[in-house]
Amino acid sequence: MRVLIADDHDLLRDTLVMFLEAQGDIIVRQAANLGEAHKLIDAEEVFDLVLLDLNMPGMNGLEGLRATLAMNGGQRVALLSGEATREIAENALEAGAAGFVPKTLPAKSMINAVKFMAMGEQYAPIDFMTALDESPEHPLAEKLSPRELQVLKGLTEAKSNKEIARDLDITEPTVKLHMKTLYRKVGAANRTQAALIAREAGLF
Amino acid sequence: MRVLIADDHDLLRDTLVMFLEAQGDIIVRQAANLGEAHKLIDAEEVFDLVLLDLNMPGMNGLEGLRATLAMNGGQRVALLSGEATREIAENALEAGAAGFVPKTLPAKSMINAVKFMAMGEQYAPIDFMTALDESPEHPLAEKLSPRELQVLKGLTEAKSNKEIARDLDITEPTVKLHMKTLYRKVGAANRTQAALIAREAGLF
DNA sequence: CTTTAACCTATCCGAAAGGATAGGTCTGTA
């Protein structure tokens, strides 16, 4: 089994190489950037698996992955990354990657994943892929006052101003003003749009 | 490596057993229903992996999976199914399953997956898990007339009745009646809820 | 101790939404 590891972090690369070669039946080649990796792919016989670090020189996002996939030999290429988002992982897999390996994976699991992919399967960590794509922050929630958030919550529950007022124990006109203010803050023209924006932002 | 396969389809079970045992270092035990499987788990030393068919006698949905996970020995349990939905697969993985194996998988991949899981990793087919959970149909869209759909579309764009009327070249009162009718059809109390429901259903 | 700013509160009024009711136009069918 022939594997190529391309990563500009020497430490991680060496560790991975050591672990893989300890498996006995795996031949590992190394590269520190995309150019070196391509040279090795051109010069040697086809690899069972090529591991590319997302952040190493020459990668340019997923472009390097696509370029490597398009190279002769039809080798299987997987993406290796420390801080990639789930979205990037999905894009990589859609682009035809053999898998996605986060650097947070335990060494043992990483070895298993590499062997798994080299055997022709597609790999990605389950928990990573099924995690909800939670927006990093809710910039909206930050800009709204507590009362406005409560009013907005009532709005997303399709309550009338009167109901919201009763629930919050304030008068209806007050609710209206909060509405008006929060429309301005979230950029909505009316309550329907405000509700859709709130839902879109993942609030409540 | 010790594997237990529980499935009431003899043909599939025998095929799988044959393939696995051909790998040389795998000992396979069989069961035709959940009760038999539990007896084997109790009687023998711990398995590296237990494969449970979702539809065999005694399973009762994911209950059988949970019961098996809770048994002594702490064995790893994976779900095997022919027609499970992505939702069931996710629930199984959340419940602590070692993996999910659809019966549509090629034999070679299935063997790889079983070995992968027996080594302690969690497996699920990438394409299966990342597939969008597209609602089979939009039951809403079927119940609404063309005009009502156009009105609802305008509503999700946060337009006023007057704007919708102008866009559709009808009078405003007509728009109102369409609104009222579609509220009833989709089960909304007001326009905000109707907009949220439409968005939720994936319309527009 | 003022001052400023941000927030919550309230009043009034025009505009929009929502309900009830009814006429008009197509289908397909007896």
Added chain:
DNA sequence: TACAGACCTATCCTTTCGGATAGGTTAAAG
């Protein structure tokens, strides 16, 4: 032809919403 049913249209009328305006409270800064 007559009829039923589904759909689109329109007219009143009441409720609700949305905007403009302004007073009251609290906390931080001068």
